Amino acid sequence: MRVVGQRIRKKDAMQLVTGKPVYMDDVAPKDCLIVKILRSPHANALIEDINIATAMKVPGIEVIYTWKDVPNVRFAQAGQTYPEWSPYDRLILDQHVRFVGDAVAIVAGENEACVDRALKMIKVKYKVLPALLDYHESIDNEILVHPEDNWESLYPVGADNKRNICSHMEESHGDLEGTFADCDIVLERTYHVPAVNQAMMETFRTACYIDTYGRLVVLSSTQIVYHVRRILARALGIPQSKIRSLKPRIGGGFGAKQTVVTEIYPAFVTWHTKKPSKLIYSRYESQIAGSPRHEMDIRVKIGADKDGTLRAFDLYNLSNTGAYGDHGPTTAGLTGHKSMPLYTGNMEAFRHVFDVVYTNTLATGAYRGYGATQGIFALESLVNELADILHMDPVELRLKNVVREGMVMPAYFNEPAASCRLDECLVRAAEMIGWKDKYPCRDMGNGKVRSVGIAMAMQGSCISYVDVGSATISLNEDGSYRLAIAAADMGTGCDTILAQMAAECLEVSVDEIFVSGADTDSSPYDSGSYASSTTYITGQAVVKAATELKKRICTLAARMLECDVDDLEYDGHVAKDIKTGKSVTLQDIGFKAQCFNDLALQVTESHTSPVSPPPYMAGAVEIELDKETGHVEILDYAAVVDCGTVVNPNLATIQVEGGLGQGIGMTLFENIQYSDKGVLRNNSLMQYKIPTRRDVGTLRVEFKPSYEPTGPFGVKSIGEIVINTPAPALAQAIHNATGGYFRDLPITSEKIAMYCLEHENE
Amino acid sequence: MIVSIQLNGKKIVDDISPDMTLFKFVREHGCYSVKCGCETTNCGLCTVFFDGKPILSCAMLAARADGHRVETLEGLQKEAEEFGQFIADQGAEQCGFCNPGMIMNAIALFRENPEPTDDEIKRYLAGNLCRCSGYEGQLRGIHAFMEYKKQGGAACE
Incomplete structure (x- = not known):
């Protein structure tokens, strides 16, 4: 292939590295009203009275809205295809506030200073209710997070707001109890992952204004322009035709921006005042009122034989969705069906049961890995512990049980592993880290221990039977092409890799294609960039559109040359009649398309998929652990990924390295802690420690590309899987250095030091 | 005032x-x-x-x-472009939001210390957070830039 597989610079790269104004706040109208949110200081309360009279007198204040001003129509903020699995449990503003930070009032004014002043002058009388802060006590608790009768669940996910249940589902295969009873050893452990934040560098933000036609334009840092339009239409009670949703460059998303976190507030202000407005969340707000990962308890049970045959798997996860149910049911599903299929090899039976429950804590959402991360931490940690008990090498134990190409995966909707080189990934990652020599550990003799750990991971490549990707490709007069998409490049480089695919099909260079989007007025429908789907789903739409367009170009060329299409030779730039030797250039065809022509050289195609082929990977880490301080230094991290065909090795490599970085952060540093009143403590980057470049060590990435028959050019996905190995691999390395099994993230230096202190004499 | x-x-x-x-x-x-x-x-x-x-x-x-x-x-567009292309060649700019700050600091680093060690690079730029790249690609870009400077800053692109 000429273009697919090449290390091509991102199309926007030079604009970004030279600091050009391309993000929301750089391009928003300059006369925007500043919008800010008054937030609840209580975890659970009813607003008995709210007085805005004094606040309205602050010079410069345009408008203040309270719960009395908004429609009583509930909606979900989760950016999901209709009908969403997430419950309709939110109002724009609600009389009932459900977590510390929940929205109480919207204030808009001509500058930040007057808005800040007005925020302090709103008098609210709360009836403080007892708060439900421990998610282990949610089900059938007398405190109901959503007692309201207009709460609604559109999809049968086992939800019941009168029991604090956002979702309950069960799935099983084979004779689980019989297989467990027949196994030599049954091991069960429970793991915990907190509600870690995406912490993308650009916080949540949206600007709105009214266009020439009186329509609402929503310029938002979002991964999901079409879902934004649908959600806002419902929440505001206006037709979708009255809304245009578009995104500029996005300063990172990681799933955070798959939820409509900020859009609704300035949209409400602008729609009612008809004045431009913008809302930019502070880092504080992004931490306390964003859309982080679902906190979970994951209880895993494995049944195995003495020889290391893993036969039965039982996984239960209790997921804390917080005050609202966005992404609740779907994330919890991934915890099982994107972990257990790794061990399809000898699997005879499995069961997955989950409960997703409401509490009066921060509402959660989508974060890279989306539930799979939690499940893989638990399952892979348990397999490592099982290896210790069986006195088997963890790599050997895995090789004996992994899913291999051609197998059908009962725990993955019976989908086939049509493309899978997981076993090779595992062998190579072990080789790269020097597993044979370094496992389990070496005492350095100075209070420090060097040790290794390993884990595997999988993810999906879309949401099967749901996601839709589309592409419109048109030929311009000068022979260049326009590729219009509504998938959102959030730094990942999808604009570039989709152009690479189009260029491959159209036999031109990437520079001859420009990419536009995402804009609901001009881009064809796309579910959006999430679920690792863009390369796999939108990519196939691009291939379909480019293939059809090329056919039409040849048809028009044949008309121009008055020859049969079969006699045409076309190389991407010149079409030649092989019988006469006459030819026309692509530019000639471009001009012809716009003069006395009825064959549109513009094609839109959509794609969807009944399968979601998993990418696979293995990650192995070497650390040096200081037993006195508990400090973990990452010396080397080797990651080997099977993401199918690698479209752009540079961008794929950075996806892996970036995901490892985030995974390392959530494993070692990033914590979510509440006061006994439900106040989130880790509310700035001062308290919420994301890794610096001194914390990640050396990251080494290799690929073992399989060929996925259902993907464009054989691709699968890479965006999410990459965050999944650090937690179990590091937990094992820390175990190998200290003897302790750490099942509660993050594994901070403090926890390690305390463990070492308590076990000093063992 | x-x-x-x-x-x-x-x-x-x-x-x-x-x-x-x-x-x-x-x-x-x-x-x-x-x-x-x-x-x-x-x-x-x-x-x-x-x-x-x-x-x-x-x-x-x-x-x-x-x-x-x-x-x-x-005000430093030429330097930004000269250095930034090596980040771009790695795809390490990613979302780009942290790049101007990091590139400003990298320019400052090279003004002070034209041939820093990896440890010096990591220390100097430790305050420049990036959530996309895992930093490794930025380091590769910095190495390539230093190599280019060593060769006299020729052969751009």
């Missing part, structure tokens, strides 16, 4: 509020490369040069810049 600040070589006299940060000031004067990622001096996105030295503009009052020289990436 009236301040006079030399911003990217141009003298700007403005009547500002005493509590205005330098970050707000430079953005209000069109320097959109300067970003805010945290408000608590942890992320490095708002890095600007103050009399030639890198500082965090979110933590300095514009009033303190009165009579001083302030530079942003808008």
Whole structure:
């Protein structure tokens, strides 16, 4: 292939590295009203009275809205295809506030200073209710997070707001109890992952204004322009035709921006005042009122034989969705069906049961890995512990049980592993880290221990039977092409890799294609960039559109040359009649398309998929652990990924390295802690420690590309899987250095030091 | 209050509020490369040069810049392009939001120390957070840039 597989610079790269104004706040109208949110200081309360009279007198204040001003129509903020699995449990503003930070009032004014002043002058009388802060006590608790009768669940996910249940589902295969009873050893452990934040560098933000036609334009840092339009239409009670949703460059998303976190507030202000407005969340707000990962308890049970045959798997996860149910049911599903299929090899039976429950804590959402991360931490940690008990090498134990190409995966909707080189990934990652020599550990003799750990991971490549990707490709007069998409490049480089695919099909260079989007007025429908789907789903739409367009170009060329299409030779730039030797250039065809022509050289195609082929990977880490301080230094991290065909090795490599970085952060540093009143403590980057470049060590990435028959050019996905190995691999390395099994993230230096202190004499 | 600040070589006299940060000031004067990622001096996105030295503009009052020289990436376009292409060649710019701050600080590093070791690079740039790249690609880009400089800065592109 000429273009697919090449290390091509991102199309926007030079604009970004030279600091050009391309993000929301750089391009928003300059006369925007500043919008800010008054937030609840209580975890659970009813607003008995709210007085805005004094606040309205602050010079410069345009408008203040309270719960009395908004429609009583509930909606979900989760950016999901209709009908969403997430419950309709939110109002724009609600009389009932459900977590510390929940929205109480919207204030808009001509500058930040007057808005800040007005925020302090709103008098609210709360009836403080007892708060439900421990998610282990949610089900059938007398405190109901959503007692309201207009709460609604559109999809049968086992939800019941009168029991604090956002979702309950069960799935099983084979004779689980019989297989467990027949196994030599049954091991069960429970793991915990907190509600870690995406912490993308650009916080949540949206600007709105009214266009020439009186329509609402929503310029938002979002991964999901079409879902934004649908959600806002419902929440505001206006037709979708009255809304245009578009995104500029996005300063990172990681799933955070798959939820409509900020859009609704300035949209409400602008729609009612008809004045431009913008809302930019502070880092504080992004931490306390964003859309982080679902906190979970994951209880895993494995049944195995003495020889290391893993036969039965039982996984239960209790997921804390917080005050609202966005992404609740779907994330919890991934915890099982994107972990257990790794061990399809000898699997005879499995069961997955989950409960997703409401509490009066921060509402959660989508974060890279989306539930799979939690499940893989638990399952892979348990397999490592099982290896210790069986006195088997963890790599050997895995090789004996992994899913291999051609197998059908009962725990993955019976989908086939049509493309899978997981076993090779595992062998190579072990080789790269020097597993044979370094496992389990070496005492350095100075209070420090060097040790290794390993884990595997999988993810999906879309949401099967749901996601839709589309592409419109048109030929311009000068022979260049326009590729219009509504998938959102959030730094990942999808604009570039989709152009690479189009260029491959159209036999031109990437520079001859420009990419536009995402804009609901001009881009064809796309579910959006999430679920690792863009390369796999939108990519196939691009291939379909480019293939059809090329056919039409040849048809028009044949008309121009008055020859049969079969006699045409076309190389991407010149079409030649092989019988006469006459030819026309692509530019000639471009001009012809716009003069006395009825064959549109513009094609839109959509794609969807009944399968979601998993990418696979293995990650192995070497650390040096200081037993006195508990400090973990990452010396080397080797990651080997099977993401199918690698479209752009540079961008794929950075996806892996970036995901490892985030995974390392959530494993070692990033914590979510509440006061006994439900106040989130880790509310700035001062308290919420994301890794610096001194914390990640050396990251080494290799690929073992399989060929996925259902993907464009054989691709699968890479965006999410990459965050999944650090937690179990590091937990094992820390175990190998200290003897302790750490099942509660993050594994901070403090926890390690305390463990070492308590076990000093063992 | 009236301040006079030399911003990217141009003298700007403005009547500002005493509590205005330098970050707000430079953005209000069109320097959109300067970003805010945290408000608590942890992320490095708002890095600007103050009399030639890198500082965090979110933590300095514009009033303190009165009579001083302030530079942003808008005033260092040639250097940004020269260095930035090596980041771009790795795909390590990713979302790009942290890049101006990191590149400002990298320019400062190379002015002080043209041939830093990896440890010196990591220490100097430790305050420049990036959530996309895992930093490894940035380091590869920096190595390639140093190699290019060693070869006399030729063979651009």
